Structure formats: C-alpha cells, structure tokens
Amino acid sequence: MNYGSVIFLGVFATFVASWWGMIFAPQLQLGSQQPKVPEGASMAYPTLRPGVAAQGHKVYVAAGCVQCHSQQVRQQGYVFDVLLTGTTNQQGTAKALYALGIKDGTQLISSATDTTPQPVRKNISQAEANRIQKTLTDSGATAPMLFIPIGADIQRGWGFRQSVAQDYLYENPVQIGNSRLGPDLTNIGARQPDAQWHLRHLYNPRIDIKGSTMPAYQYFFEKRKIGKTPSPDALKLPPEFAPAAGYEIVPKPETLRLVAYLQSLRTMTPLFEAPMTQLPQVKPAGDTNAPAGTNAPTATNAPTPKTNSPSTNTPAK
Amino acid sequence: MNGSTSTSSAPSLRREDVVRDIESSAATPLALMFFASLAWLVVSAVFALISSVKLHSPVILANCEWLSYGHTRPAANDTFVYGFASQAGIAIALWMLCRLGSVRLFAPIGATIAAIFWNVGVALGTVGILRGDTTGFEWLEFPTYGSAMFFCAFLVLAVIALVTFARRHDRELYPSQWYIIAALLWFPWLYTTARLLLVWHPVRGAMQFLVNGWFASGLFTLWLGALGVAVLYYFIPKLGNGQLYSRALAILGFWTLAVFGPWMAGLYHGLPLPSWIVSVSIAATVLTLVPLVATVMNLWNTRRFPASDCARIWFTTSLIFFAITGVLNVAVALCPAVPLTVIVEAAQVIALYGFIGFALFGAIFQIVPRITGADLTCGSRGKLTWWCTMLGILFFSGALLLGGFVQGRKLMDGSVPSIDIMNAMKPFIRASTLGLLLLLIGNIAIFGSVAKMLYDCCRRCCSCCCPGDKQAKDAKLKTARAAR
Numbered sequence: 001m002n003y004g005s006v007i008f009l010g011v012f013a014t015f016v017a018s019w020w021g022m023i024f025a026p027q028l029q030l031g032s033q034q035p036k037v038p039e040g041a042s043m044a045y046p047t048l049r050p051g052v053a054a055q056g057h058k059v060y061v062a063a064g065c066v067q068c069h070s071q072q073v074r075q076q077g078y079v080f081d082v083l084l085t086g087t088t089n090q091q092g093t094a095k096a097l098y099a100l101g102i103k104d105g106t107q108l109i110s111s112a113t114d115t116t117p118q119p120v121r122k123n124i125s126q127a128e129a130n131r132i133q134k135t136l137t138d139s140g141a142t143a144p145m146l147f148i149p150i151g152a153d154i155q156r157g158w159g160f161r162q163s164v165a166q167d168y169l170y171e172n173p174v175q176i177g178n179s180r181l182g183p184d185l186t187n188i189g190a191r192q193p194d195a196q197w198h199l200r201h202l203y204n205p206r207i208d209i210k211g212s213t214m215p216a217y218q219y220f221f222e223k224r225k226i227g228k229t230p231s232p233d234a235l236k237l238p239p240e241f242a243p244a245a246g247y248e249i250v251p252k253p254e255t256l257r258l259v260a261y262l263q264s265l266r267t268m269t270p271l272f273e274a275p276m277t278q279l280p281q282v283k284p285a286g287d288t289n290a291p292a293g294t295n296a297p298t299a300t301n302a303p304t305p306k307t308n309s310p311s312t313n314t315p316a317k
Numbered sequence: 318m319n320g321s322t323s324t325s326s327a328p329s330l331r332r333e334d335v336v337r338d339i340e341s342s343a344a345t346p347l348a349l350m351f352f353a354s355l356a357w358l359v360v361s362a363v364f365a366l367i368s369s370v371k372l373h374s375p376v377i378l379a380n381c382e383w384l385s386y387g388h389t390r391p392a393a394n395d396t397f398v399y400g401f402a403s404q405a406g407i408a409i410a411l412w413m414l415c416r417l418g419s420v421r422l423f424a425p426i427g428a429t430i431a432a433i434f435w436n437v438g439v440a441l442g443t444v445g446i447l448r449g450d451t452t453g454f455e456w457l458e459f460p461t462y463g464s465a466m467f468f469c470a471f472l473v474l475a476v477i478a479l480v481t482f483a484r485r486h487d488r489e490l491y492p493s494q495w496y497i498i499a500a501l502l503w504f505p506w507l508y509t510t511a512r513l514l515l516v517w518h519p520v521r522g523a524m525q526f527l528v529n530g531w532f533a534s535g536l537f538t539l540w541l542g543a544l545g546v547a548v549l550y551y552f553i554p555k556l557g558n559g560q561l562y563s564r565a566l567a568i569l570g571f572w573t574l575a576v577f578g579p580w581m582a583g584l585y586h587g588l589p590l591p592s593w594i595v596s597v598s599i600a601a602t603v604l605t606l607v608p609l610v611a612t613v614m615n616l617w618n619t620r621r622f623p624a625s626d627c628a629r630i631w632f633t634t635s636l637i638f639f640a641i642t643g644v645l646n647v648a649v650a651l652c653p654a655v656p657l658t659v660i661v662e663a664a665q666v667i668a669l670y671g672f673i674g675f676a677l678f679g680a681i682f683q684i685v686p687r688i689t690g691a692d693l694t695c696g697s698r699g700k701l702t703w704w705c706t707m708l709g710i711l712f713f714s715g716a717l718l719l720g721g722f723v724q725g726r727k728l729m730d731g732s733v734p735s736i737d738i739m740n741a742m743k744p745f746i747r748a749s750t751l752g753l754l755l756l757l758i759g760n761i762a763i764f765g766s767v768a769k770m771l772y773d774c775c776r777r778c779c780s781c782c783c784p785g786d787k788q789a790k791d792a793k794l795k796t797a798r799a800a801r
Contacts, residue, residue, distance in 0.1 A: 004483065004490070004498060007494075008502065010572065010575060011498070011502050015503060019506075021580060022598070023531065026527055026590075026594050030521075030523050030527075030591070031520060031524055062449030062451060063385065064385070064388055064390070066453065067390045070657055074587040166522075168522035168526075172521070172525070173453035179661070179662070180657040180724070213373065213739050215385055218380050219385075
C-alpha cells in the first residue's frame with residue numbers, strides 16, 4: 001500500500017467492475033427496450049407525447065416540479081375477482097356455484113352475460129381464483145378472472161397499476177422524483193382531465209384544495225386589463241381569488257403547454273409485466289386529492305374483461 | 318504517523334522552516350478556495366432556508382420565479398456539494414498531499430486560476446438552476462455551461478494534486494493519501510459518466526434514474542465520503558499521539574469500500590427497475606457496513622486527544638455522524654416505507670453537515686490559521702459554529718425523521734388523502750426550518766471567522782505568505798504539531 005500505482009490500479013479495477021455491473025449490464029437489458037404492442041391492443045406502448053405536451057415537459061423540468069412530485073406508482077400485490085359471463089350447462093354451473101357456497105346460483109347465471117358479468121368471488125388470492133375458475137370452467141361456464149393491482153398508491157387513486165421500466169421509455173429527462181411532498185403525478189391526466197382545473201390550480205392551489213401547501217405559480221400568468229373583449233383563455237376564478245374589476249388573469253403560452261403535459265400524464269395500459277384487467281374509471285373532476293374509495297372498483301359495469309397475461313404465469317408483484 | 322517531514326531535500330534547514338515553506342506554497346489558492354467555499358456554504362443555507370419556509374408558508378416569495386421551491390431546493394443542494402463541500406474538500410486534499418508528501422504544491426498559480434474558474438462555474442450553474450435551465454437530474458442540475466467550467470477547473474486541480482503527489486519526498490503512503498487518490502479517480506469518472514449518459518447522449522427511460530442513483534450515491538460515498546474519511550484519518554491521529562490504531566484495519570476499510578461502494582446505487586424496492594439491479598444495489602449498501610465498521614473502529618481507537626485540545630470535538634462529532642450516516646443508508650435501502658419521504662432529506666443533512674461538514678469545518682479551523690498566521694486557539698466563533706451546526710442538525714434531522722416516519726406511515730395507508738399527509742407533516746417541517754436557521758447562523762459564524770483571519774493576514778502584510786508574528790507563530794506551531 002505504499003505505491004500510488006497499486007492504489008490507482010486497484011481502485012480502477014474495482015470501479016470498472018461496478019461500471020460494468022451497474023451501468024453496462026443494465027443498459028444491455030433496459031437500453032434495448034422498444035415500444036411494444038400489448039396483447040389485445042392495437043397501438044404500441046408507450047407512445048410519444050404530442051408536441052405541445054412534449055414542450056410542456058420542458059416547462060415541468062425547468063420549474064422543478066420533480067422536487068415535490070414523484071411519478072412512480074408502487075404496488076403491494078394483486079387480488080383477483082372471478083366473474084361469470086355465461087354457461088353452456090346451466091345445471092352443472094348452478095351445482096358448481098352451490099358447491100362454492102353461492103345459494104342463488106341460477107339467478108346469477110340468468111343475469112350473467114358478456115356485457116353484464118356477475119362476480120362470483122372478489123378480492124381473492126391467485127391460487128383460489130385459479131381453483132374457482134377451474135371448477136366453473138369444468139362445469140361448462142365461461143368464468144374470466146380479473147387482475148386487480150392493490151397498494152396504497154393505487155387505493156389513493158395515484159395510479160391503476162405499478163409503474164414499470166417500459167412506462168418511461170420516451171421520457172427525457174425522466175422525472176421520477178424522490179420526494180412525495182405533493183401527490184404522485186403518474187396519472188394526473190386521468191385523475192384530473194380538466195384543463196381549467198389545472199390552470200386554476202397552478203394560479204392558486206388553494207382555490208380548489210383548501211390547505212394545500214403547493215406554491216402559487218402566479219408567474220405563469222399575466223394580469224392584464226380587459227380589452228374590448230375578454231380573452232377566451234382568461235381564468236374563471238371564484239370572487240375571493242379574482243383580480244380587481246377590469247382585470248383578467250391570462251395564462252402564458254408555456255403554462256398552456258405545461259397543462260397539456262399534465263393532461264398527458266396517464267398510465268393505464270396493461271402490460272405483461274404489470275397486468276391488470278380492471279378498466280380504469282376516470283374519476284369526476286374536483287376531487288383529485290380524495291381517496292379513490294375502494295381499491296377493487298365494482299366489476300359489474302366493466303365490459304368483458306380481457307386478461308392480457310397468462311393466468312398461470314403472473315409475476316407475483 | 319508515517320508522514321514525518323523529510324529533510325532529505327534540504328538537510329540544513331530546520332523542520333519547521335520546511336513545513337512553513339510547504340504550507341506557504343499552497344497559501345494563496347487555499348485561502349481563495351476556503352473563502353469561496355464558505356461563502357457558498359452561506360448561500361446554500363440561505364437557499365435551504367427559503368425552500369423550507371416555502372413548504373409551510375407557500376405564499377412567501379410566491380411571485381418570484383427565480384426563488385420558487387423547485388429552483389431553490391436544487392440550488393441549495395448543488396451549492397453545498399459543488400460550491401462548499403467539493404471545493405473545501407479538494408483544497409484540504411491539496412494541503413494534506415503537500416504535508417504528507419513533504420512537498421511544495423505544484424503550480425500554485427494554476428491552482429488559483431482553476432479555483433477562480435471553479436467558482437465562476439458553480440455561480441453560472443446556480444444561476445442556471447434559478448432561471449430554469451436545470452438538467453432535471455438530482456445532484457446534476459447544473460446546466461452544461463456551468464458544469465463544463467466547473468469540471469474543467471476540477472480536472473486542473475486534480476492534475477495538480479496528482480503531480481504534487483507524484484513529486485512527494487516521503488514515498489511511504491498514509492491512508493489519507495489512498496482515499497484522496499481514489500476520490501480523485503472516482504469523482505471524474507462518476508461525473509463524466511453521469512453527464513454523458515444523462516445530458517449529452519441520454520440513455521433511454523428507466524436507465525436514466527439508475528445512472529442518476531449510481532452517480533448520487535457515488536457522489537456521497539466515493540467523493541465527499543472519501544474526502545471526509547481522508548480528513549479524519551489525517552487529523553485524528555495528528556491531534557492525538559500521532560499513532561494510527563491499526564494500519565491493517567485501514568487497508569481493510571479502504572479496499573472493502575473500493576469493492577462495495579461503487580455498487581450501491583441508492584436503489585430501493587418498488588422502483589420500476591428489474592429486481593436484480595435493485596437487489597445488487599441493496600446488497601452492496603448492506604456490505605458497506607464492513608468498511609464503515611472497520612474505519613470507525615480504527616479511528617475511534619486512534620483518538621487519544623489531550624484533554625485541553627478544542628479541535629478534537631470537530632473530528633469526534635464527524636466520526637460519530639459518519640457511523641450514523643452509514644447505518645441510515647442501510648435503513649433507507651432496506652425499509653420500503655422510507656424512500657420518497659423526508660427521512661431521505663434528514664439522512665442527507667446528517668451526511669452532508671454531520672459527517673462531511675464537521676470534518677471539513679474542523680480541518681478549515683486547523684489549516685486557515687496556519688496559512689494566515691492567525692491564532693490557532695479556538696475562538697468564540699468556532700464554538701458558535703459547532704453549537705449552531707450541532708443543534709441545527711439535531712433539530713432538522715430530528716424533526717424530519719419524525720415527520721418522515723409519520724409521512725411514511727400515511728403514504729402506506731391508501732385511505733389517507735394526500736392533503737392530509739402534508740398537513741400532518743407541517744409541524745415537523747416548521748421545526749426543521751428552525752434547524753436550518755441555526756445551520757445558517759453557524760455557517761455565517763465560520764465564514765466570518767475565516768474571512769476575518771484572511772482579512773487580518775492581508776492587512777498585516779498585504780500578502781498571505783507573510784510569516785506574521787514569527788515568534789508567536791513558532792510557539793503555536795510547536796504546540797499544535799507535537800505529533801510530528
């Protein structure tokens with residue numbers, strides 16, 4: 001340990017090893033990722049953002065939104081629902097249902113169609129779902145299974161499934177974030193599709209969300225005298241937040257781009273590595289920060305589920 | 318300590334003259350770098366304070382685009398790391414290389430010019446962040462016009478350090494030198510890889526946050542951490558009886574850090590990355606407990622300070638925070654509720670102020686008096702700095718550890734709406750603001766103290782290389798350097 005060259009070569013060798021292991025090898029695996037067409041879909045995923053939203057991404061980066069908002073949904077696991085959409089053997093299926101502890105099986109069968117699937121069991125483990133599905137299928141019934149991702153983030157409405165590497169393919173720079181001082185924005189576009197809401201929220205977050213600690217981004221807006229006709233873009237503000245009479249608040253061009261970007265933030269495509277069958281329900285505007293109510297939304301109004309992942313080969317998490 | 322001053326180059330000279338000659342060779346660039354780095358430290362604390370206030374009072378400075386939270390927080394982080402810690406660290410590294418190798422600093426004029434460019438680069442980068450030119454990657458926010466200048470200046474200083482090292486008269490190496498040489502290799506490699514793969518020729522998608530995490534953990538462990546350990550290895554024996562407890566343990570600590578350290582990319586389960594990468598990162602993070610235990614044990618047993626020496630407190634505190642930092646790193650990696658909460662921020666302050674900050678402060682309080690000829694005794698400003706920094710760290714990290722615990726619990730409970738999470742954290746964030754205020758006072762105190770020493774020196778002789786009051790200085794050098 002008394003030669004500079006020994007230190008240099010040793011450090012060089014150990015560091016090269018880590019560079020190969022932590023940069024080069026992952027690049028071989030992740031760097032070759034391509035957009036792919038999920039099973040049952042017609043378009044490759046992910047898609048490039050439209051131009052305005054892509055410009056809005058730059059505004060998002062420049063304003064440092066990432067300091068408080070992450071874009072990664074974490075998931076704790078899955079639960080499964082087994083549905084009934086029809087049967088070729090009413091009696092056999094009714095028996096099978098009775099064996100599963102469902103007394104009014106015939107009623108269930110009669111109301112089960114492709115468009116109105118009836119839940120047989122909800123929120124069960126994969127093994128149990130497989131068992132029930134097999135029992136029903138053996139009796140001649142069509143019994144699809146729903147993959148329902150669960151987790152705190154998903155329950156809160158921050159996303160429909162966990163984020164995976166594929167989701168970030170076209171992001172640059174990726175704004176995944178490491179702090180959740182504000183809500184996660186992975187799905188803000190689905191949660192809150194209303195552009196006016198976003199503009200109001202940027203102008204003063206406390207208009208719609210009382211007690212919010214988000215800064216008011218008033219430099220994104222221009223306060224100006226109303227001309228002959230009011231600007232069509234001018235914000236419609238509640239009286240206590242409105243500017244003085246004769247003035248209007250108009251968003252600057254980059255603000256509109258930022259909002260376009262926020263609206264484009266939605267991750268709802270099921271992937272092989274992140275399967276889900278529950279078609280997402282877009283929540284009504286206005287309660288973006290409220291919890292989603294239930295993490296296993298009602299299956300009754302869901303269209304015929306298409307399972308995009310082989311049920312026997314589901315990643316556990 | 319094996320770096321005893323060699324007299325082979327000038328056998329007729331007294332040892333103290335040789336030492337003074339060596340120290341004065343580096344005086345100008347070091348004085349500049351210490352002054353500038355401490356100025357950045359104050360700037361960083363101001364930015365951090367503004368950010369923290371904004372978290373609970375979002376209306377403050379709301380109309381100022383340059384001072385929005387999204388700008389001040391990265392500005393606070395980057396000015397601390399590149400303006401203060403890296404600059405002061407490399408200045409101290411230069412000084413240690415000169416002293417341990419008994420050699421004059423190579424090209425002090427070049428080092429001075431590089432230091433000027435370094436600071437211009439950091440200033441440009443900071444302005445870039447404030448006006449929204451950030452790259453969007455944590456710890457790499459400086460836009461290219463700032464980072465390129467800063468990095469070129471770094472390269473010049475690194476070359477000067479390596480040439481100084483190569484020309485050393487004492488050929489035997491001491492652990493501080495291992496860490497400095499390794500850090501001077503690690504940092505440019507980390508930085509160029511990260512800039513190349515993130516900014517100049519961006520990798521796609523998920524690779525970006527892997528590269529960013531790899532860089533960030535390397536920046537803390539292999540660059541700032543290695544410099545901090547080098548400082549501790551130098552000053553703890555020097556202030557004591559001069560004997561290192563165990564060279565074998567030092568070798569073990571160094572090589573295990575070199576092997577495991579680069580693999581800890583700061584990843585955690587739940588990140589959208591292939592599991593094997595996350596597992597490797599966590600395993601490496603746990604394994605860095607080996608170098609941590611080896612180094613802390615070695616230095617802890619080395620401490621044999623005379624009871625009257627007030628300088629010991631800096632290094633003892635730093636050593637304790639070093640141990641805490643290592644343990645917190647493992648906790649952050651292993652506990653799924655911790656990432657994305659403010660616990661991460663608390664851990665950062667413990668690492669940056671507690672471990673690296675205290676080590677650098679202590680070293681600055683040792684070195685600046687020697688190059689300016691000022692009084693080496695502990696002044697009241699030194700005490701004020703220590704107390705404010707210590708209380709600031711305790712307040713800030715204590716509040717955010719508790720707040721992060723609450724936040725993590727609520728984040729993991731999906732029935733809690735996000736607005737409630739933030740409101741539950743407000744009291745903790747208010748307390749952390751108080752901590753930052755204390756840190757700012759401490760930073761101003763050390764800046765004022767060093768600025769005064771430099772000012773006195775300049776006023777006395779219009780040049781920092783002036784020996785000053787020779788007799789008094791000689792006496793002080795003798796007492797302070799009993800180890801040699």
